[in-house]
Structures are given as structure tokens and as C-alpha cells.
Amino acid sequence: MNDTVTLTPASSKLDKPKRFVFVLLPNFTLLSFAAALDSLRIANRVAGRQVYDWILIGSGGDTVNCSAGTEFKLDDDLIELSRDDTVLICGGVQIQDATTKKLIGWMRREARRGLTLGSLCTASYALAKAGLLDGKRATIHWENQDSFIEDFPEIELTKSVFVIDGKRLTTAGGTSSIDLMLNLIATDLGEEMANAVADQQIYNSIRTDQDIQRLSTPTRIGVRHPKLSQVIQEMESNIEEPISPAILAKGVDMSTRQLERLFRRYLDRSPKRYYMELRLQRARNLLMQTDMSVINVALACGFASPSHFSKCYRSHYSTTPYRERGSYAGKP
Template identity: 75%
Template sequence: MSAQQPATRIDAPAERPQRFVFVLLHDFTMLSFASAVESLRIANRMSGRTLYEWTTLGEGGEPVNSCAGIGFQVDDDLRDLSRDDVIMLCGGVNIQGATSKRLLAWLRREARKGPVVGGLCTAGHTMARAGLLDGKKATIHWENQDSFAEDFEDVTLTKSVFVVDGNRLTTAGGTSSIDLMLKLIADKHGEELANLVADQMIYSSIRTDQDTQRLSVPTRIGVRHPKLSSVIQMMEANIEEPISPSILAKDVGMSTRQLERLFRRYLNRSPKRYYMELRLQKARNLLMQTDMSVINVALACGFASPSHFSKCYRAHYDTTPYRERGSHAARLSI
């Protein structure tokens, strides 16, 4: 970014700067955190005023490692905050392990004061664990959606890039922090300033809470075939109770044989094989991100018995569900 002073500035009324308190959780993602902080910094620069201030907290006031292995020295331990502060929890990988009892107790205590509380990337899990999202809409990174839905039935989970529900904010991770911060800046100081911030960040496609976080099916699979996309969407929406290939074919106006040829041509596998891979992928996410029993994981992914599930899992991943979970837990404990 150029060090040259901006030619255009926004005249904002003199007021007390709004303070954001970023709580860094172990293994947080730097992209989500940096995107949020940079949005605030640039808003100050483009307005010519100190509209925002920020500070960082972490358990014990000790340095916190990001998931990239880079340590950050926080400003303070978890401490008493003002009702006017905006609390932003910054999550990343292994959010369950990063959500300690002390953190939850502190978060519940601070939330009773009535501040805005947000969760970047996977930190929506921590907010939900603290009971802050009960009866509310929320989002979380797509990789954590399956486990979140299983763990928090009282939360309405969406696939949006970010969600604002009252004084609760959640994002899907990555650059979605920018989209959320641009909305907050626009709401408080006008869209012109938000657009100037986006322009400085070379961020040309500002998303709203109506945008979904994942690429479209055609983009993900690299194939633009409407009937193939429709079938895959049906598969992804029906993991627990799989739909037979004959019904899938009928729903898009094809014969089972035509559907088979379509999958072979574009994806080099049968519809049954593709569906199985989707189910096993969800099973792997649940094994690594939840405490669900292997039996319940099997049922949640459409397998009638643990033995069939284990057989299919071993054939695809070359390990059993039990060993997968054990090796994952061992890696996290290192």
C-alpha cells in the first residue's frame, strides 16, 4: 500500500473512538485477525480521525501462537471490559481445545454487561459453547459446519460469509472479516468511508450477509452442467439419509444410466462412489471436530452399521475411524 496520504477523507463527527478487544485463541488464523485490524486501521487513516482503537487479550497474558506457528504478544490477560467495548474472539484450528473453562467463564461474565460480541473464523463455536448464540443465527467456517450443527441445535446455522444478529456477530473466516468490518464501518460512519477502506485494500467485491461462503458447485467441480450440479447439491443436502441414484436421476429428468454416464464423463466416478466420498468426508470432519461416538458418526453420515462404516472408511482413508480419531488427538497434544 502506498505511503502517500489519501486525497479523499471523510469528515466524521468528533466522538470517543470505538474500542475493539481482540481475544486471541490458541492456533487462531492470522488472516481473519489481520483483515479485521487492518480494516479499522485504514478507516482511521482515510477519515483522518481516530475512529477506532483496539487491544489484544489472551489467557494469562502470555504469547499466543497462530496456526501458522507465529507467536503474538498480547496486551493483557482476560480482564474486565466496558459495556461499550466490542469483543472479537479470534479462532482457528482445534477450536474445541482452545475453548477453555476459564475463557468460557470470562466470556459469560462479560456478555452479561451487554456488549457486542463477535467470533472470527471458528470462534462462533466458543460463543455457542458459552450460550451466547442460543436462539440466534450464526455462521462458521464451512469445514466446521457439520460439527457445529451436531453440537448446537439451538443455533440457526447459515452458510453466509458473516451474520449480524442483534449484538452477536459471526464470520466464516478468511477474508470474511473484511466484509463484516466494512459493514460495521458503513453502519457507523457511512458507506463512502467503507468503500474507501475497501478500495485501499484492493477489495473490489464486497460481500453481504446474503452471500454464501463456498464456491458454487460448478466452480468447485470445474464443470458447468446444470443437471450434474443439481444432483450434487441434492447429495450434499442429504448425507444422513442418502437418496438412491434412481431417484436422483428421476428428479433431474434423466434415466439412471444417463446419470451414470454423466458422472463418468465429468467426474470419472460413479454417482454412488461420489456420494460415498461426500459422506466419508463429513464423517472425517465429525470424528476430528466432535466428541460424537463412532456409532453416532456412522448414523449421521448414512451408514446402517458401524462395521459397514469402518469398512468403507478404511477402504477410502487407509485407516479405521478409531485410529483416525486417536492419531488426530495425538497430533493435537504435541
């Protein structure tokens, strides 16, 4: 199969190969990394020449395991790079542990030298911890957004699949790496090249930085009822200070009893129960992804007292918040 294309004038921007430096952190997410790397490989193939190069580096310069357990051989340690390099930090689970003092110091040095630094999946946390997202717009995987907001309230966090703000690139994880790379390829080589790469990936819906990462509320809950979706969105936006069912019902021109019947019919639970589950899910994310005390987690999720929080948590998850955090520590 001949998949080369005739390059447009925009493709002349790269007169020599552009190098990407992938920094693989322990327990990095394989999908996010592979999606980004293979986009570059395919671009070379489609162009019929070496337009992109890449290396894999990491602390120690030896080997590193992804979250699926596969071991990767690194090309080098955290070395000084060329100013033309684009750095992509690849994160995954336990990103707090992977964000070491050595990594932070290295990222700050490279940023001071003017390099473009980006993050794949949860590595936005590492950039933020190093102070490299201060005053910037950013994104991170939706599961980590609650903890990110608690840790870095000064950063403008979005729900976009990726964000490019100056020399800082952040992605939401998963296939959003493809969207970021196609955007960069389009900038370097033109839209025709980016579209050709997407075709090779069987990727027929290229997303922009205006697209959000999660499915719409109706799609997620499997129900297309506008008033139900509106109420759930209000619940999700008001976790720390829960809204009463009466006020929620009034907001969609319904009585409390009508709202109750609506939830029973479509979700087989009461509005109060559904709201509680949302709050407990948020609490579980904070327990696992932040160093917030259990008391502060309880307050952030709308519980007036730690004892009430612990009772509700145990009823839903069959364990206490303290045991949950202890059992999660050290897991890949």
C-alpha cells in the same frame, strides 16, 4: 500518497475512538485476525484521525501462538472491559480445546454487562458453547458446519459470510472478516469511508450478510452442467439418509444409466462412488471436530453399521476411523 477522504456527516457518529478487543485463542487463524485488524488500521489512515483503537488479550495475558506458529504478545489477561468495547474472539484449529471454562465464564460475564461479542473463523463454537448464540442466527467456517449442527441443533446456522444478530457477530473465517469490518465501518462512518477502506485493500467486491461463503457447485466441481449440479446438491443435502441413484436420476428426468454416463463423463466416477466420497468426507470432519462416538458418526453419515463404515473409511483413507481420530488429537 494522500489517501485521506472528506468525511461525510455519517462519520460524526464517533466523537471518540471506538475500541475493539481481540481475544486471541491458542492456534487462532492469522488471516481472519489480520484482515479484521488491518481494516481498522486503514480506516484510521483514511480518516486522518484515530477513529478506532484495539488491544489484544487472552488467557494468561502473556503470549499466544497462531496456527501458523507465530507468537503474539498479549496486552492483558481476560480482564473486565468497558461497556462500549466490541469483543472479537479469534478462533482457529482445535477450537474445542481452546474453549476453556475460564473463557466461557469470562464471555458470559461480559455479555451480561451488555457488550457486543463477535467471533472470527471457528470462534462461533466458543460463543455457542457459552450459550451466547441461543435464539440467534450465526455462521461458521463451512468445514465446521457439520459438527456445529450436531453440537448446537437449536442455533439457526446459515451459510453466510457473516451474520450480525443484535449484539452477536459471527463470521465464516478467511476474508469474511473484511466484509464484517467494512459493514461496521459503514455503520460508524458511512459508506464512503467503507468504500475507501476497501479500495486501499484492493477489495473490489464487498460482500453482504446475504452472500454465501462457498463457491457454487458448478465452480467447485469445475463442471457447468445443470442436471449434474442439481444431483450433487441433492447428495450434499441428504448425507444421513442417502437417496438411491434411481430416485436421483428421476429427479432430473434421466434414467439411471444416463445419470451413470453423466458422472463418468464429467467426474470419472459413478454416482454411487461420488456419493460415498461425500459421506466419508463428512464423516472425517465429524471425527476431527466433535466428540461424537464413531458409531454416531457412522449413523450421521448414512452407514447402517460401524463395520461397514470402518471398511469404507479404510478403503478411502487407508486408515480406520478410530486411528484417524487418535492421530488427529493434539495436532495444531
